[in-house]
Amino acid sequence: MRPVSIIGVGQxxxxxxxxxxxxxxxxxxxxxxxxxxxxxxxxxxxxxxMLSGGLCEQENLATLVADFSGFPGxxxxxxxxxxxxxxxxxxAAHMVVASGAHDLVVAVGVEKMTDLGGDGVTSGLATAADxxxxxAHGITFTALNALLMRLYMERYGYARRDFSPFVxxxxxxxxxxxxxxxxxxxxxxxxxxxxxxAEPISILDSSPVCDGAAAVVLCPTEKARSFTERPVQILxxxxxxxxxxxxxxxxxxWFESAYLSAQRVYQQAGVSPKDINFFELHDAFTIVSALSLxxxxxxxxxxxVRFAQECNIHRNGKLPISTQGGLKARGHPVGxxxxxxxxxVVDQLRGRAGEAQLGNVRIGMAQSIGGMAxxxxxxxxxxxx
Amino acid sequence: MNLPxxxxxxxxxxxxxxxxxxxxxxVHFPSRTRCLGxxxxxxxxxxxxxxxxxxxxxxxxxxxxxxxxxxxxxxALIELxxxxxxxxxxTDVEPDGIGIGQxxxxxxxxxxxxxEQGLIVYGYKFRPVLKRQAGAQxxx
Numbered sequence: 215m216r217p218v219s220i221i222g223v224g225q226x227x228x229x230x231x232x233x234x235x236x237x238x239x240x241x242x243x244x245x246x247x248x249x250x251x252x253x254x255x256x257x258x259x260x261x262x263x264m265l266s267g268g269l270c271e272q273e274n275l276a277t278l279v280a281d282f283s284g285f286p287g288x289x290x291x292x293x294x295x296x297x298x299x300x301x302x303x304x305x306a307a308h309m310v311v312a313s314g315a316h317d318l319v320v321a322v323g324v325e326k327m328t329d330l331g332g333d334g335v336t337s338g339l340a341t342a343a344d345x346x347x348x349x350a351h352g353i354t355f356t357a358l359n360a361l362l363m364r365l366y367m368e369r370y371g372y373a374r375r376d377f378s379p380f381v382x383x384x385x386x387x388x389x390x391x392x393x394x395x396x397x398x399x400x401x402x403x404x405x406x407x408x409x410x411x412a413e414p415i416s417i418l419d420s421s422p423v424c425d426g427a428a429a430v431v432l433c434p435t436e437k438a439r440s441f442t443e444r445p446v447q448i449l450x451x452x453x454x455x456x457x458x459x460x461x462x463x464x465x466x467x468w469f470e471s472a473y474l475s476a477q478r479v480y481q482q483a484g485v486s487p488k489d490i491n492f493f494e495l496h497d498a499f500t501i502v503s504a505l506s507l508x509x510x511x512x513x514x515x516x517x518x519v520r521f522a523q524e525c526n527i528h529r530n531g532k533l534p535i536s537t538q539g540g541l542k543a544r545g546h547p548v549g550x551x552x553x554x555x556x557x558x559v560v561d562q563l564r565g566r567a568g569e570a571q572l573g574n575v576r577i578g579m580a581q582s583i584g585g586m587a588x589x590x591x592x593x594x595x596x597x598x599x
Numbered sequence: 600m601n602l603p604x605x606x607x608x609x610x611x612x613x614x615x616x617x618x619x620x621x622x623x624x625x626v627h628f629p630s631r632t633r634c635l636g637x638x639x640x641x642x643x644x645x646x647x648x649x650x651x652x653x654x655x656x657x658x659x660x661x662x663x664x665x666x667x668x669x670x671x672x673x674x675a676l677i678e679l680x681x682x683x684x685x686x687x688x689x690t691d692v693e694p695d696g697i698g699i700g701q702x703x704x705x706x707x708x709x710x711x712x713x714x715e716q717g718l719i720v721y722g723y724k725f726r727p728v729l730k731r732q733a734g735a736q737x738x739x
Binding site for chain 1: 629666
């Protein structure tokens with residue numbers, strides 16, 4: 215296996231794109247990433263996406279995107295891992311370049327969610343759970359997360375308001391990201407007053423339904439400097455799974471997939487959590503942020519919420535998270551979110567994050583979680599200083 | 600939901616049919632062909648008691664397509680006597696009549712009435728255990 219670097223990134227703004235289709239979003243991000251990398255034609259294209267079939271009646275998605283990007287003929291495949299599809303597509307592209315199968319690969323995460331009504335999207339998202347034993351019983355994805363949130367509050371003695379720092383921080387950071395869906399700060403009162411989706415989860419515990427596409431271009435590290443002065447190396451890349459349903463787990467409040475994929479990247483890169491400068495985590499719901507911090511070793515069990523309350527997650531804290539708004543404020547176009555995370559880590563490490571730029575960062579981590587953390591994809595990216 | 604799928608699911612949906620490992624005796628719901636505990640591939644069908652308690656619950660204020668009747672209903676994570684956990688809807692429960700630790704029992708109820716091919720889908724839900732009146736047994 216050879217080292218792999220990212221040499222270019224591109225994205226569309228995240229939001230409700232009434233004038234743009236699935237293919238237009240994907241092609242726009244691909245073209246922007248290739249232009250940033252100075253690459254005319256990639257050897258292969260991978261498309262990360264969760265719901266193109268269910269929401270847009272379009273499968274064979276990677277072929278479509280390769281075609282309309284101007285590259286019919288190249289190898290192109292769709293990668294699906296529920297809400298972790300955007301991380302999984304970078305993982306797949308990484309394996310392909312690392313193995314030597316291709317040199318120049320573009321990974322694009324894309325999701326078009328807003329054409330359908332709310333109940334259609336809710337049904338689509340529920341397909342990430344166990345279709346026969348969860349979704350077929352009318353149990354929504356938000357309800358499953360709400361079960362975890364109540365259990366967490368009960369076991370560790372937290373109130374709903376204790377989760378507000380995750381949301382306030384994400385919105386604060388989103389203000390500085392011109393591509394973010396929400397660029398408005400909110401306060402604790404906004405959080406407490408927001409209406410319930412699946413009690414105890416409110417609309418402000420949750421990330422929004424939206425559209426967007428993000429793309430990155432990968433090549434062997436040894437060739438990266440011929441494309442850009444500031445490549446970002448993929449220091450480690452790993453995926454892990456857990457049971458698809460919540461029921462069979464020993465402890466529903468432990469994200470084994472997030473733990474395993476984090477351990478794998480720490481081992482690959484020879485680092486520990488204290489070496490990570492910032493973390494783009496999967497803040498689809500506030501409870502997921504807390505459990506992700508615990509699984510990755512940044513907080514003890516039951517301390518993920520306290521870790522946030524103690525200001526560690528702010529841009530000047532010990533471990534800045536959601537530095538450009540996260541899934542909460544940048545937005546969560548599900549199959550694209552993991553690729554946005556990678557792009558944002560790359561921007562931070564290249565010093566190109568604009569007003570959201572963190573000072574003195576060398577190693578960034580991104581973790582994309584799918585289903586009820588039944589799958590997690592984790593990446594470590596780094597630059598030489 | 601469609602007819603062939605519904606027919607395949609009926610043992611689980613109607614009777615909580617599960618699988619028990621013949622080696623380590625661990626019970627699995629949904630049924631699986633290889634034991635998560637010991638790795639054995641020798642499993643036998645077993646019917647669960649349907650008696651358990653609520654570990655957590657959530658009130659759904661939005662529903663998926665086809666489940667409009669579920670708006671306002673409660674979903675729970677339930678641990679059955681056999682040690683098996685599952686997620687199911689609660690029924691026959693007052694708005695504030697549920698708490699963590701509540702004893703519940705399985706009942707067969709309608710899950711949805713407008714599935715494909717005109718199917719009405721029935722399956723397990725759980726309700727608070729009905730308390731027998733003191734002395735009711737002796738009088739009957």
